[in-house]
Structure formats: structure tokens, C-alpha cells
Amino acid sequence: MDMSQITCGVVRDLLPLYVDGCCGADSRRLVEEHLAGCPDCRRARADMAGELPPAEGAPVPEAEPARAMKTGLKKLRRRWALSLLAVLLIPLLGWLTWNQVHGTGPCFTNFHERMLADGFVRTLAAGDYEGAFHRLELDELYQDFSGDSRLDRADLSDFESRAQAFFLDSARALEEAGGITSWRYLSIQRTGSGYTVQYAVTTGGQDYSLSVDASDSGVRHFSGGSGYIPEPDPLRALSLWSESLWQDYAGCYLDPETGRYVWEEE
Template structure:
């Protein structure tokens, strides 16, 4: 068979060119039907069968030699990393100080019983919220931080529930009208709490109903002029806001909001005047004053 393959492969060029005899042609064709090797050789000559590509060996990855880092850049990189760590630690320490120092001061004031402390933080917030609304000129909004309920209790001792049906709206309207004095004087443009000093935040005492109130001192700026303002606040809101310009008191327009409840009281008295009620209320006041130790027993 090997000799026949040699003969056929010798005849293939003549067969491809069509120059062999009829007998040689038949021999080649018959052999190609049964010999894959010669058929492959015929295909390579005629292009009918693609020549298989020899597998190429995979190129081995060339390991890149690390480029040595310059000493200056290495030192700079190390320095930046060190500074980054220091910065993070410094920021963390600062945050701890910012948190702990106020907590420590609040605790000290709590023990001393003066200054901002844990038990008057709500009252301090209400004072700030009240002044914030006043600064914005939202006088009706400021009444949300006014202790109207304590005043309602005093009104209930004198007037009936039917007569107090519109108390909330009447109180709001009376306060807003009184607060217009701030607008007349140029408006409240700023305020700041007095952090130093004994009187900046202290227990002011108890209200007529026995609620503890705290006093906070602020400097308020109205019409470009600074005034000392003292706010008395319970956990229900502001009960008084006194403004001082001198020992005799501040401008009447600014102190009007301190007496809004008296204005409303006078209006209710004028509206529901009753001698019997007047006598009953006078007896009630005298009794409460006696119980508080302010005067001798009523006759």
C-alpha cells in the first residue's frame, strides 16, 4: 500500500494539471476514495481541503521585573499615610471632646443647681424656640411656646367653662397684638444666651400652681439696640418675658408681651363683671396666699 501511495502522490501533479493518461487518472481516483493521506495531499494541491494549522506553543508570560520605587517617593508616600492616620485620630479625639465636655458641664451644673443642666434643657429649648419665632416675626407661632395652660388654670378659678370657650384663640390674639410692639420698634433681629454669670440659667422658683420654672438671661437686639431679656419658662412653655433697658425696666412696647394675660383678664372681667364672683375670687386669692405663707390667715 505504501508503494501505491508513492505512485499516486507522484501522479497527483499530473492529475491536477490534467496531463496523465486515462488509466493513470482512474488509478488515482480509485485510490483517493480509500486513502485519506493521499486525499489530504490532493486537497492541499487543489485548495479544496484547508491545510491544518500547526498548534503554536503558548507563550509563557513574561514576568515583569518590579521597578524599584524612588526613595523620595517612598518617603513621601509613607509620610502621607502617617499624616492620614494622625488626622483620623485627631478628628476622633476632637469629636469625643465635643461630646464629653458639654455632658460634663451639664453634670456639674446639675450638682450645683445652677446654669444649664439636664433638668432644664427642655425649658432652654422652649426659650430658644420662642425667641426664634419672635425673630421671624411669627408672633402667632410664638404662642405655641407660651405656657397658656398655666394661665388657663388661673382663669378657671374666676370664669366658667362657657365663658372660657374661646380662651385659646383669645389668648393668641391678645399676645399677637401685644407683640406688635417689636415690629413697631424695628423687629427682633438677633438674640444670644448669656453663658457666663450666675443668673444666666437658674431655678426661678415655682409658679402660682406649683410648677417649677427656670429663668434664662438673653440679650436681644430690637431696632438695632441691645436689651437684656429675662425669660421664665416651665416645661409647658414661656410664662414671662421681661425686657430691661435700665433698672426701671425696658420700653413699654417690648414688655407688653409679658402682661398679655393681664390684658386678657381685664377684658374678661369687663365682659363678665359679677360682684359675687369678684368676692369669691378675692377669697380664693387670699386663701392661696395664706397657704403659700405670704400673708396671715384671711378673716
């Protein structure tokens, strides 16, 4: 069969199948015979295949049947990748949803608070105590102080600078003990309007627990250490910085023997 028996229109209709290697042997032979003598159709084939057109009279390359197989394999790999991603994501989403409903563990709404708490502990561990202080949300503490009838609100005009001084002074013992040498996240749980994040920290060769209360606005409170033995350990001393600040404003101190406040005028 010569090329006069097949028109350019028919060849153009067959070219997509030909380029993808999906047409039968007879159709491929007809297309190749036509392409050998038709420069316009050769250019159309080259454009479709993204190639430079062969010179006139040059042999027409046969379509690669493997091209269709490669395309199919790409689609198959893509489907396998999506399936694997779904297999991994579905349990994760289910776990996060369960935590969201029960108010414990990582979930959709506590990621921000977890990052705030992590940032605070990380800054402490880096020895940047001033930076750690600036991660604290002081508004709630100020409201507590200003609402205390035993304190004179006029004295609170220097609240932030005084608070920073007490925080840094309380951090001195922790710094002298070598600071926080290691820390790791343990858990997170909803508490009131925020979340409490638990950590295990090491300082002075001793392991302690550290709780950080965080909300949308920042770190509201933290506590850690093991208490008074007979004096507070360095981490506990830092946790008590706001208590020391309150005692200074109130003009009192805590008697370790009686566990009661002693006022300066007494």
C-alpha cells in the first residue's frame, strides 16, 4: 500500500496513538510509510513528540511501544505513593482526633501552645534567661497582683522591670548549677483555657520534672524541681520567682519552720 491510499487527515488522527506506541502493527506501518514522504506530517509528529523533525528522506524512527508502558508505570507509582500516604495519614489523623476529643496528647488545636512551651524550655536550656523571661505572658500575673488587697497598686508602676530583675536573680542558682543540660517532651494536656506541657529536664546531674502552662498568648506559668531540701533546688527556686516578687511587694517572707508568712511590721 503506497502513501496515496492514506490521507494526511487520517495520519493526523492516528499520530497520537502512534506517538504513544498504542496503535497496531498495520496502522503503524501505514503511518510510517506516509511520514516517509510527507514533510508536513513529519513536522506534526515531531511537534507532538517534542522532537526536531527529521530531514526529508531520512528514515522515520519507529514509535517506542515502551513509552506507553513508562507512562503507565508513572501513573502506577503515583497511585502507590498516594495510597502509602493515605495509609500513614489516616492513623495519624485518627490519633490526633481522639486526642482532640479527650483533651490529652498532641492534637489539632494545641500545636501552637506546644511550640510556645518548647521555645520557653529551649531558651532556658540555652542559658538565655532574659529571652526566657520575655516569653512569659505577664498580664495575668499583673492582674493577680493588682487585685490583691494587700498590695498597693501604685507600687506596681515598675512591675515589668521589677519582675524581670527577680526572674534573672532567681535564675542565678540554676546558672551556677550548670543550667539545664538536657530536656525532653513528655506529654501535653488541656487545663482550663490552655495546656500544660510536661518535660523531663536535667540540671546539676539531677533529673527533674518541669510543667509549663501555655495559652494562645504565651507561657503563663511554669513549675519544676523537687521542693525544699531544706532549701529549694535551682529549678524550684526559679519556679518560685513570682512568689519572691509578690513577697517583695507585700513586704513579707515565708518562714520555712512554720510555713507561714511573716510581715515586716510584725
